[in-house]
Amino acid sequence: MEYKPHQYQDYATGRIIDTEYIALLLEMGLGKTVSTLTAIDQLLNDYFDTSRVLVIAPLRVADDTWAREVTKWDHLQHLRISKVLGSAVARRKALKADADIYVINRENVEWLVGELGTSWDFDTVVIDEISSFKNPQSKRFKALRRVRPMINRVIGLTGTPAPNSLMDLWAPMYLLDQGQRLGNTITSYRDRYFTPGKRDGHVVYNWNQKKESEERIYEAIGDIAVSMKAEDWLELPERIDRVVLVKLSASAKALYDQLEEDLLLPYADADVVANTAAVLSMKLLQMASGAVYDEDRGVKLIHDAKLDALEDIIEAAQGKPVMVFYNxxxxLSRIQERFPQTRILRKGKDGNQDIAEWNGDQIPLLLLHPKSAGHGLNLQDSSCQTVVWYDQIWSLEEDQQSNARVHRQGQTRRIVVLRLVAEGTMDEEAVSALERKAAGQDALMDAVKARIDKVASA
Structure with a gap:
């Protein structure tokens, strides 16, 4: 695919090239990965300022996103990526591979530092979701801190630099500038910008910001932090659609393929049977989401891949409400079991109370069925910016009406609609069908609009 960067993406790429250590604070949906890869490519092959690049990311992002972005864009396809994942043997082999970029999950940072020691040879390090290094007592932070003096360039990426409070900024910023701006220790940072709150003896449970500390902190890091909000760069209200591809395990995919081919999954108590094309389609969508009904309406569990993906999304939202559609x-029951904070929209007066609490940001995770999220449901006043389609559906009307609950008149924030799509399954067919239907509808509307304009000007 040809890369046609937005103005803000060109700006972000330029700042990475011009700044040896930088925090790129881009909200979800602004394309921070491709902007960063474009800068890395230029540093490697145009400026010759970088020779060996390490990307540290959440596991599923490390395993999929960075490599996928390289293959997606024409100007990046020459870059070679080695995934330092899996067993210790596999990781060591990946480290020896001839590549431009080495990608590792954040849980293995301590291992990597111990493995290389003083032979550390990564001159550029990208920390994807650098806010996950916010705890200065964590092993991952301490490990990276030890090798930080041997790194020439650090690029920190996140949409939520301070997920809980400004206290969370110190550790990520230290990994960038080694304490030049916010102090060499968390203690000095606290003393400068905070006062003790609740305490029990000598133990302080929380810290309160001093007057004007927020402005002073942002001023201190302003030269190495690029903060971009979607509302500053995109027409509002913007809706950004993303497909989150979910990989099934070999065993789960084998069960899926068996039902697709044989129309039968035998079990000791009750079989899963698909005796018509319509039933098969629905059963395959169920299996893509992780479970399927048998002949007795019992539930056969297949995988947890989508639950894991949803957990990553909720973590990335960093406390902002998330809306999830299920079919x-x-x-519904499996999501509720994994995430106890979940709420569903009730009916009548109770439902009105749920709407008020959602719009007041009192519900962190709201589950909705597409058929219950139709016309007249106003849910746009919360700070929710993430809508997740856990199950995929065929109805364009239900899809559009459901998304319009938050992406509608009065919405001031951009909305990111994420579709959890199991690779190689009926999920992909359902999403493609919606896209075709939407394209057809858009073409019709454009034609009608052109005809109206022509008549009006006659």
């Missing part, structure tokens, strides 16, 4: 009851 199957077993998806």
């Amino acid at each position: 199957f009851k077993h998806s």
Whole structure:
């Protein structure tokens, strides 16, 4: 695909090249990965300022996103990526591979530092979701801190630099500038910008910001932090659609393929049977989401891949409300079991109370069925910016009406609609069908609009 960067993406790429250590604070949906890869490519092959690049990321991002972005864009396809993942043997082999970029999950940073020691040879390090290094007592932070003096360039990426409070800024910023701006220790940072709050003896449970500390902190890091909000760069209200591809395990995919081919999954108590094309389609969508109904309406568990992906999304939202659409009851129950903070929209007066609490940011995770999220439901006043389709559906009307609950008149924030799509399954067919339907509808509307304009000007 040809890369046609937005103005803000060109700006972000330029700042990475011009700044030896930088925090790129881009909200979800602004394309921070491709902007960073474009800068890395130029540093490697145009400026010759970088020779060996390490990317540290959440596991699923490390395993999929960076490599996928390289293959997606024409100007990046020459870059070679080695995934330092899996067993210690596999990781060591990946480190020896001839590549431009080495990608490792953040849980293995301590291992990597111990493995290389003083032979550390990564001159550029990208920390994807650098806010996950916010705890200065964590092993990952301490390990990276030890090798930080041997790194020439550090690029920190996140949309939420201070997920809980400004206290969370110190450790990530230290990994960038080694304490030049916010102090060499968390203690000095606290003393400068905070006062003790609740305490029990000598133990302080929370810290309160001093007057004007926020402005002073942002001023201190302003030269190495690029903060971009979607509302500053995109027409509002903007809706950004993303497909989050979910990989199934070999065993789960084998069960899926068996039902697709044989129309039958035998079990000791009750079989899973698909005796018509319509039933097969629905059963395959169920399996793509992780479970399937048998002949007795019992639930057969297949995988947890989408639950894991949803957990990553909720973590990335860093406390902001998340709206999730489900289509199957077993998806509802499994999500509720994994995430106890979940709420569903009730009916009548109770439902009105739920709407008020959602719009007041009192519900962190709201589950909705597409058929219950139709016309007249106003949910746009919360700070929710993430809508997740856990199950995929065929109805364009239900899809559009559901998304319009938050992406509608009065919305001031951009909305990111994420579709969890199991690779190689009926999920992909459902999403493609919606896209075709939407394209057809858009073409019709454009034609009608052109005809109206022509008549009006006659």
